[in-house]
Amino acid sequence: MTSLHPASTTLDAGTVQELREGLRGACFTPGDAGYDEARTVWNGMFDDDRPAIVVRCAGVADVIRAVQFARSEGLEIAVRGGGHSLPGFSSSDGGIVIDLGPMKGVRVDPRGRRATAQAGLQWNELDHETQAFGLATTGGLVSTTGVAGFTLGGGIGHLVRAHGLACDRLIGADVVTADGQVVRAGMGSDEEAELLWALKGGGGNFGIVTSLDFQLASVGPVVYGGAAFFPATQLREILVRVREMVDAGMPEELTLLVNMTTAPPAPFLPEEMHGHPGVAVAACWSGPLEDGEAALAPIRALGPGVDLLGPIPYTAxxxxxxxxxxxxxxxxxxxxxxxxxxxxxxxxLAEGHAGRPAPACELHIHTMGGAAARVPADASAFPHRSAPYVVNFMSRWEDPTQDEECLAWGRDVYASLEEHTTGGAYINFLGDEGQDRVRAAYGDETYARLAAVKAKYDPDNVFHRNQNIAPA
Structure with missing residues (x-):
């Protein structure tokens, strides 16, 4: 019987052995011990993908070697950092996965408030290092998210209003290009400033980013925040209250996330809330700790069923x-x-929340503005700066027989309020929705500029397992 997977066409054993001997890291092909673990990604929708080979890179030399091997063997390249790619771009059925996960080096310069992070780091790992000095940069809302992919796609997190997007704090990067060369993207006269501009929101289109330099801000180690939990019956008044706070000029030091979800069986929630629809308001006040209580008083005034707002370690x-x-x-x-x-x-939103097909399906409202809105639209490849909110429909489920139902829910709820959106898209929250939505994420002017950068660094579109920008 013919395999459904292109990976059934095996690579020459001698060629693979030659690759292995040229690596400091490891590589896995089908049948190797550890292959299944090495190929598995975060999104279970792509659990069937079977790459022809997975290279777990120990350093930049391994990345260069893996790119050269892929080009010589004609393999589609997928690049993996944290592996959280929603459309499954961090795997390739029958291709090569260049896994940066083992590359976890980080150096923090507390005096200059800078950090250099290798591309295999997750946010909890980078935060662990920077918080030793009371410093941080805007990171992922889930701490196991990869630093590189999150930043290259923009990066909306708890510090977005206070300190901008993750990409706004990116000041340099090392990139392995499609021809196996290492290029330095930065702001200096001898560096590739236009490439750095493109990396600030343009995703992994231009090469494999192996390290990122961040400008850090004073944050923590304790901030005022956490979460307040409400029954679903209070959804409308919560959203109205958030609207009132934003319209009244909510302080930049405060970022809110409204999560319309199902109450988990957590010990800090009353048993009568477990498994029932609910609303969580997650908050981060990164200003003076003594001012946090007043900043979140409007949320507390709604009378949450469980109030976990207060001083909290930033890492927590x-x-x-x-x-x-x-x-x-x-x-x-x-x-x-x-x-x-x-x-x-x-x-x-209320109708969509009531109609969720699975308990883990969620609707999110992220507050934007503040520092992120002050960055000029042409200063990065992330042009959507003026909207005060991002809305996100997170379909999440376990049973494959619910695929059609859960996918339809997200699409239908989005369609029900699409006329109220700006029409733009956010790369990190975008599925595999085609070129029109990729263009919508950038707008025509930014897309054209990105396409020119793509033509310079990847004219053959070798790196196309991403929200792809076609070379000009």
Whole structure:
């Protein structure tokens, strides 16, 4: 019987052995011990993908060697950092996975407030190092997210209003190009400034980023925040309250996330809430600790069923949502930008929350603005700066027989309020939705500029397992 997977066409054993001997890291082909572990990604929708080979890189030399091997063997390249790619781009059925996961070096310069992070780091690992000095940069809302992919796609997190997007704090990067060369992207006169501009939101289109330089900010080690939990009956008044806070000029030091979800069986929640629809308001106040209580008083005034807001280690806040997003479940997202949180939008969100097909399906409202909005639209490849909200429909389920139902839910709820969005897309929350949505993520002017950068560094579109930008 013919295999459904292209990986059934095996690579020459001698060629693979030659590759192995040229690596400091490891590589795995089908049948090797450890292959299944090496090929598995976070999103269970792509659990069947069987790469022809997975190279776990120990350093830049391994990345160069893997790119050269892929080009000589004609293999499609997938690049993996944290492996959280929602559309499954961090794997390739029948191709090569260049896994940067073992590359976890980090150096923090506390005096210059800078950090250099290798591309295999997850946010909990980078935060662990920077928080030793009371420093941070905007990181992922799930701490196991990869630093590189999150940053290259923009990066919306708990510090987005106070300190901008993750990509706004990117000041340099090392990149392995499609021809196996190492290029330095930075702001110096002898560096590739236009490439750095493209990396600030343009994703992994231009090469394999092996390290990233960040400008850090003073944050923590304790901030004021956490989460307050409400029954679903309070959804509308919560969203109205958030709207009132934003319209009144919510302080930049405060970022809110409204998570319309199902109450987990957590010990800090009353048993009568377990398994029932609910709303969590996650908050981060990164200003003076003594001002946090007043900043979050409007949320507390709604009378949450459980109030866990207060002083909290920044690293604990960063990992607060981790139990809800463990590896292996099936995931899909639809997202967009909202110019306002109107009554009509609130109605659609309430209807969508009530109609969720699986307990882990969620709707998120992220507050934007603040520092992120002050960055000029042409200063990075992330042009959508003016919208005060991002709305995200997170379809998440376990049973493959629910695929059609859960995918349809996310699409249908998004369609029900699409007329209220700006029409733009956010790369990190975008599924495999085609070239029109990729263009919508950038707009025509930014896309054209990105296509020119792509033509310079990857004219053959070798790196196309991403939200792809075609070379000009």
């Amino acid at each position: 806040l960063q990992s607060l949502l981790d139990p809800l997003f463990e590896k292996g479940a099936r995931n899909h997202m639809k997202a967009g930008y909202l110019p306002e949180l109107s009554d009509a939008v609130i109605d659609r």
